[in-house]
Amino acid sequence: MGNARPTPSEQACGPAVPTPSGRAVHRPLGIRDVALTGGPLGRWQQVNRDASIPLGIKQLGEAGNLDNLRLAAQSVAGELGEDAAAAFRGPRFSDSDVYKQLEAVAWEAGRAPDDDLMDFVRQAGELLLAAQRADGYLNSYYQVVAPEKEYAELAHSHEMYCAGHLIQAAVAIARVGGGEQVRTVATRFADHLVKVFLHDGNPGIDGHPEIETALVELHRVTGERSYLTLAEKLVNERGKGLISGRGRRYLQDHLPVREADTHVGHAVRALYLEAGIVDVYLETGDESLLECSVRRWNDMVAAKTYLTGGVGSRHAQEAFGDRYELPPDRAYTETCAAIASIHWSWRLLLATGEGRYADLIERTLYNGFAASTSTDGTRFFYVNPLQRRHDHFEGDDPGRRNEWFSCACCPPNIMRLVATLGHYVASVSEPADALFVHQFVPGTIRAELPSGAAGVSVATDFPWAGTVSFTIDQAPGSEWTLAVRAPVWSTAVSIAVDGQPTDVAPDESGYLRLRRAWKPGEQVTLELDMTPRIVYPHHRMDAVRGTAAVERGPLVYCVEQADQPAGVDVDDLALVPGTEPQVVDVDDLAGVGRTVTLHLNAVVVAPPGNGSPDSATPPYSTTPPEEQVTTTPTTAVAIPYFQWDNRDGAAMRVWLPVAHRSAP
Structure with missing residues (x-):
């Protein structure tokens, strides 16, 4: 990646983009290919830009995240004072909040260019360059507070976890253009990880999965095979007892990934790992990885998912509970777990083309995830219960949305997903020469099909009403397919073309497929049953x-x-x-x-x-x-x-x- 400018095809992409040689049956569209112009999701995206992201940037300064990196820069320059460790603020993984914020800013600036946003990317990049060691290592906590424990506390150090979020920020920046400093820093760190954990034989794996999916995405951007190889190694080594401390089930280190049938332990870690597992499958073709991930997805949906799509029923260890252990008042259902669930389901959708994954994304997106943010975009839930009593009080759950948290993993995570909502709306199936619409949002969709460029405008008052109209704006001269998801919750689904009903029924993957030589101006109307x-x-x-x-x-x-x-x-x-x-x-x-x-x-x-x-x-x-x-x-x-x-x-x-x- 280095200082090379991204190609136009990279610029047109979003956060999860399998390579053309991968095993995906669907190809995602770019952040500029889908524009959300209304509805709750479109409004949320605008509030995210106007209120949430500026708040996040401000909080990084006030909470000490940026100051921690300045301390790391002093350590690199040999200017670190004796009291530097005491000056460090926040959790040891505080760098990750900076990286998630960077990713959110990059996607938002890519969606709608903004010089001020890119100034933040540039300034942060200069700070990261100064804070990074010559060998590529970068972690403010371990450079300032505990340099003697580098990679010695992987069960809880979050060193590779932080690196993963840095890499994902760099991937976003590469795909929207600009930010060479962040891209350089991330590539150096990735090369350092390859040296330490692949070539030098360090057997360790991080207690908090995240690096796996980031390394795969960096491989997709750069073509560097060693990043994929390291991700594959980390997936294959999990479950062999290589992480000490905090409990093997909590860390998803109790069973090899191909043997586990159900989720246990920390919910966010488990689902970030699943996203990485599917990403590795998509690039290697290892069917055993897809099979085990689908098996656990089925179990999670059947017995460990709340009505809202939230997951993780225990405050203790922010963990999955037993099957059917889903108390409403004690639901932890961390916002980051909802985000991880969406990431995982999206990758399974790209891998299989099955609409049931879009169904769960919809449930989670409109409920368990959407509840995370106040109407004005300035307050956030970490925990998302399904019941709150009048006298509720708990130390780790204030009961109301907060502007920020001492462990602020959720707010910038929310911001980066909201900035990329268009990525999850539609995709292309090239063998079928089809444009698939998964989520119903007012706006426009543009896609390059094998037969040529296609454009569709979407008009709807969804989710308040069940009519969704698709107008063909641009079409190749030959036949192609418009495929629209039939939501599992709608007991009756009908579809018409220019007012004429069709007898098309949902196929086995859950989509209504209409194939013809479409002409600009033709309109498809989907009617969904909105009966309570x-x-x-x-x-x-x-x-x-x-x-x-x-x-x-x-x-x-x-x-x-x-x-x-x-x-x-x-x-x-x-x-x-x-x-x-x-x-x-x-x-x-x-x-x-x-x-x-x-x-x-x-x-x-x-x-x-x-x-x-x-x-x-x-x-x-x-x-x-x-x-x-x-x-x-x-x-x-x-x-x-x-x-x-x-x-x-x-x-x-x-x-x-x-x-x-x-x-x-």
């Missing part, structure tokens, strides 16, 4: 047995205290089954903005005094609940889960008890 759905949990999910939740389109709904009638507590609500929720379109809900609320037929449950603060008796009874409670009919108002916590900070819940009986 009452959903019930698997009988083994003990924490939510006897409850139900509400969904509409891709959105999971919740009841938040701010919307309920006076005197009605969300914790006393029970859902009356058998009635369809009323859909209410709201142009501008105070504190929230555009939304669609659902009015639910519910009851207020009033049990006897057992367990109330004044009763002084335990909250248990020998009388069955349906025989002891009284109920009062009410209308509960639900809002999309991703819009919660933008108002009063009071109680919220996704799962509501199902009423045993309504009031007489």
Whole structure:
């Protein structure tokens, strides 16, 4: 990569781009090929540019991340003072936040050029050049605080993890153009890792996977095979007990990757590893890697994924729990885990062409991930529970979105994904000469097909409404296929061309395929069923047995205290089954903005005094609940889960008890 200018084809790419010789059946489009012009995702992308990214850059200065690198630069120059270790601020992996912020800035500047953003890239690059040692090593903590422990604490040092985020930032910069300093630093560090862990025989692997997928992407940009070889080695060595400390299951070091059937341990680490596993498969063709990754994806979706798409049910070790261990109030569901899930599912989609991976991306994107950020883009969730009580308090979960965190892994991670949302909207299948649309967002899509250039404009009010219109703007003269995903949640799907219904049904991969010699001006209209759905949990999910939740389109709904009638507590609500929720379109809900609320037929449950603060008796009874409670009919108002916590900070819940009986 070095100082070479990126080619136009590199500039047209996004964060995950398999090589032409790889095993991908779909090819992603570039960040400039898909423009989001509206809807929640388009709005979020604009808020990310206007508010979130400037906040992130400011916080890197205030939290000490950039100062830590300045200390590292002093160490390289031989000017480090005796009190330098005490001056270091933040966790030992603080450099990674700088790199994720750099990646977010690069993609955003590539999406819509901005001199100020590229100035940050240039200034950061100059700092990194000064902080990097002559041998290519760069880690402010180990250069300043513990130089004698370099690569001696890999279970928790995050040295390769930080390097991975640096490499991903450099890949982004290479693909959008500019930022030669960052690219030079990243390549030197990657070469250093190859020397130490490939050629010199150091058997270590990092306790936090991330470097694997970064090395594969660097191989894709540069063509340097040793980066791919090192990534393959790190994947193959995991599970052989090479990492000491913190527990082998926590570190995904308990079983070789081809033998593990389910996810255990730290959720973010597990899913970053999965993304790397699929990336290695895509470039090597090792089918055993794809097979084991798909097997674990199936298990995760079936038994370890929340309704919101979030994963990781335990606060302890930020980890996956047992199968069906999915408590709503104790859900950890870290934002970074949602991001990692999207990364992994996207790579599986490129590898297989199966729409079910786009289905999970949609669920996670609109719910577990979208909830991470406040409406104004300046506050963030680290933890994303599905229930919050009025008196909630926990040291590692403040209950409200924060502007920043002492461990600030999530905010810049959010920013880099939001800046690249267009990357996940559509792809091309070259053998089929087809343009596949996976996510429905107002905007434009441009793609180079084997038959020529194609352009499509998308008009929709999704996810608030189920009509999606595709207008052909540009088309080759010969036949090509427009393929549109049929979401698994829509019980009825229809598609028409210029107003004429077709008899096309979803194929086995979950897409409606229309093939013809398209002409500019022709319009395809997709109609999805947006009827609200009452959903019930698997009988083994003990924490939510006897409850139900509400969904509409891709959105999971919740009841938040701010919307309920006076005197009605969300914790006393029970859902009356058998009635369809009323859909209410709201142009501008105070504190929230555009939304669609659902009015639910519910009851207020009033049990006897057992367990109330004044009763002084335990909250248990020998009388069955349906025989002891009284109920009062009410209308509960639900809002999309991703819009919660933008108002009063009071109680919220996704799962509501199902009423045993309504009031007489």
